[in-house]
Amino acid sequence: MTDSITTATLSTIDFKFVFESMQGISVLLQTSNASFTILAVTDGMLKVQPPGTTRQQLVGKPFFNLFLPNPDDIDLEKETIMRNSFDYVTRYKKVHTITAQRYDMANRDGTYSERYWNVRNTPFLNDAGEVMFIIHSSEDVTDTIKSQVHEEQAKGLEQAYKLFMMAPAAICVLKGDDLVVELANDLYLEIAGRTRENFVGRPVWDSLPEVKDQGFDVLLRNVMASGKSFQSKEHSITLQRGKTLQTIYVDFIYEPIKDE
Missing domain, CATH: 3.30.450.20 (PAS domain)
Incomplete structure (x- = not known):
């Protein structure tokens, strides 16, 4: 598997159409500005948005203005972590991954649902080898993370019970x-x-x-x-x-x- 995608592999087809039809939760980001403007989104990305969200509401918007963090989440470094990942991809023209990143999703009523993601940022190169776009892909691993947390809690309770009994x-x-x-x-x-x-x-x-x-x-x-x-x-x-x-x-x- 390569660490990047080049325009040569997609020169004769409508890339935007193909991108929107891709499996998974992904957005195509422009790298020519610090806003990382959203150029396209997959159907999977639409499905994890609040009900009724359309492509028109996402495309053309700055990535970090659209996906705002949960104000109740005390970890304020999420944007910094993601920007550093984008910077790595742009600088080194290689895939960068983030594992089990918590990033809550906003609901229509203003509340947030706790979510955890495995993130993969892939560079899209032009014929000159420059990074034109970043494909930002996410995998929802919330159930896996919560299951691990519950397992650790259960182990902790079991240990506490043993100490109590002894x-x-x-x-x-x-x-x-x-x-x-x-x-x-x-x-x-x-x-x-x-x-x-x-x-x-x-x-x-x-x-x-x-x-x-x-x-x-x-x-x-x-x-x-x-x-x-x-x-x-x-x-x-x-x-x-x-x-x-x-x-x-x-x-x-x-x-x-x-x-x-």
């Missing part, structure tokens, strides 16, 4: 007004004298009814209401151990987990 401290996570047990590590279950099957997924006081009226329910409710942690040392707690009650002393902290 923590050298007894840890229990409660959620909601009913104080449902979301997670409890093995050490917590051992101290509480409960099995995972009969503890996790149930309101904590259903599993530890003898503890509720020892002041712990009030403490938990205060932490939830105030958003402030509570800590105590050598605090007595009486637990049901089979048919008998046993008093133990623990250091503990109630730490609120706040929504982002």
